[in-house]
Amino acid sequence: MNIVLIIGSAMLVAFAYNFFFIPHEILSSGLSGIAIMLGILTPFNTGVLNLLLNLPLLILGMMKLGKRFIAYTILSVVTLSIGLYVVPVIKLSSEPILSSLFGGVLTGLGAGITFRASASTGGLDIIAMLLARKKDFPLGLLLSMMNAVIIVFAGFLFSWDTALNTLIGIYATGKVVDSIHTKHIKLTLNIVTSKGDDICEKLLASLYRGITVMDAKGAYSGEKRMMLMTVITRYQLNEVKQIIHDVDPTAFVNITQTVEVVGLFHRE
Structure with missing residues (x-):
């Protein structure tokens, strides 16, 4: 399902x-914005430029992020x-403002679904995911801050109307991403x-999170168990549930939304 969602997005x-x-x-x-800019200014195709520009950050992601994610x-x-x-360039609307708004919404929808599927669209998203693991900010805000330079380039290279329309598109993308990719929500x-030992090993290898381990015993069966307690971000939930199911399909998991976390949250 994740693969289908990623391809469709x-x-x-x-x-x-x-x-x-x-x-x-x-x-x-x-980087997609840079690829579009270079595609307009040069004879190279935007898709080819997008792939070439993303290669260095994909290599960085291989070293810093999980194998499944990258x-x-x-x-x-x-x-x-x-x-x-392969998709032809067609001017669907003659209004630049409407195009920037609807293009931004569709881009945010695609990017948000991609994030929910435990992936990213590459480029600066990889940097944002690395920063989001260390700083407690909504991901869309981080992306918008890093994209300010794109707006400046659009103004100098094309026109300031283009820069303002780019700003509208980026803003719409960020708002839609934040509404879908609720990473800043803690669980x-x-x-x-x-x-418990096997699940701990898998979770510690995949997450930047600490885990508290406690001994437990079933009141009815009297069998000894382990209880693991951890706090994760909302976007990690699907990955964590899959890990737990793969190791112990019979595990009991209670998931609650966390109002606030005080103390060390990010495991270095």
Whole structure:
């Protein structure tokens, strides 16, 4: 299901770029925006440029992020690049402002779904994911801050109308991403399992989170268990549930939303 969501979301972003952004010389966020800019200024295809620009950060992601995450991200980047190459550039709307707004919403929808599927669209998203693991900010805000330079380039290279339309698109993208990718929401997990050591090993290898281990015993069966308590972010939930299910399908998991976390939250 994640693979289907990632491919569909990447194609949605490709349609947003080729139908709304590129015909009006509007730039998107991140390295994709730079790829659009270079695609307008040079004879090279935007899809090819997007793939080439993402290669260094994909290598960085391989070293710093989980294998599943970076594999999904590579799939997203490759699909988006292919989509930009094969989808024709069509001016669907003659209004630049409407194009920037709808293009931004579609881009945010695609990026948000991609994040929920434990992946990213590559580029500055990889940097944002690394920062988001260390700083407690909504991901869309981080992306918007890092994309300010894209707006300045759009103003100097094209026109300040283009820069303002780019700003609208990036803002719309960030708001939609934040509404879908609720990473800044914290969840507390209490996991009762007979395979606590195995689950701990898997979780510690995949998450930047600490885990508290307690001995437990079933009141009815009298069997000894381990109870693991950890606090994660909302976007990590699917990955954590999959890990628990793979190790111990019979584990009991209680998930509650956390109002506030005081003390050390990010495991270094």
